[in-house]
Amino acid sequence: MSEDIDERPSRLTDDRVSELASAYVSDLRAGAHHPDEWGARDTWQEVEDYLAYSPDPLxxxxxxxxxxxGDDEVTEDVGLGWLVGLLDxxxxxxxxxxxxxxxxxxxxAARYSFTDDHTAAQLPAHLASLVPAFDPDFRRPGSGTRR
Structure with missing residues (x-):
């Protein structure tokens, strides 16, 4: 998290949550959510910290x-970037x-995420209908070893 912010991620006020969400989405759209400059604000890391330590990451x-x-950039990022980890x-x-x-x-967002087939079988029914199960043994035709 940024040095000028001493709040624990799990204790952010509603205003700070809104500010972080807005900054993250702005950085995502600008392609700057992983800054190149040392010491620059890393909103991706701030979101990750919040999701990891908050009792209510949602x-x-x-x-x-x-x-x-409506362009799905944010929804796709939430599904592929954050929900995949939270499904555990x-x-x-x-x-x-x-x-x-x-x-x-x-x-x-749930449709963009995925989980393993064991976890998918345990999800609540509606959520399970949205989240694709990833088969770890799946191999594309032509990949893998030759017979």
């Missing part, structure tokens, strides 16, 4: 998804399932 993703302008947290499955039922942005 709170920040709610705000990030609200900022999607059983404690948020019911909340995530409910969000996917009520908000098409969450459902779209």
């Amino acid at each position: 709170r920040l993703l709610d705000v990030i998804l609200e900022l999607d302008s 947290r059983r404690d948020i499955w019911d909340d995530l399932d409910e969000r996917c039922r009520k908000d098409p942005r969450w459902a779209a």
